Amino acid sequence: MPFRVLVDVLAVTHVAFIAYVVAGGFLAWRWPRTIGLHALAVAWGFGTVLVGFHCPLTYAENWARRQAGVGELPAAGFIDHYLTGVIYPDSAVGVVRAVAAITVLVSWLGFARLYQRRLSSRAV
Numbered sequence: 475m476p477f478r479v480l481v482d483v484l485a486v487t488h489v490a491f492i493a494y495v496v497a498g499g500f501l502a503w504r505w506p507r508t509i510g511l512h513a514l515a516v517a518w519g520f521g522t523v524l525v526g527f528h529c530p531l532t533y534a535e536n537w538a539r540r541q542a543g544v545g546e547l548p549a550a551g552f553i554d555h556y557l558t559g560v561i562y563p564d565s566a567v568g569v570v571r572a573v574a575a576i577t578v579l580v581s582w583l584g585f586a587r588l589y590q591r592r593l594s595s596r597a598v
Contacts, residue, residue, distance in 0.1 A: 477542035484535040495519035499581025
């Protein structure tokens with residue numbers, strides 16, 4: 475039972491990390507010091523999808539799943555198991571990736587604009 479709870483906690487943590495990768499740049503609008511952390515999260519998140527970096531959360535969840543006596547995630551990973559085909563159709567993967575990338579870009583552009591305004595207001 476405790477390992478099954480751990481599986482759930484790791485899955486929720488994974489979803490939270492993905493949400494932070496996509497939308498965390500908007501948090502930097504309010505807390506500018508978090509932009510570096512968001513840049514690292516984006517590099518890691520996009521790297522797991524585009525380059526194939528291995529995600530430690532996936533390893534941890536697979537370990538907890540084995541301990542709980544349930545099957546591991548498929549080789550395709552967390553996103554393919556929990557999101558693709560569940561939250562959005564398989565045919566929309568490209569669109570979802572583009573929307574995620576655009577969301578990150580918009581958040582960073584907005585951050586840059588706000589940061590410039592803050593610097594300009596201090597210079598006056």
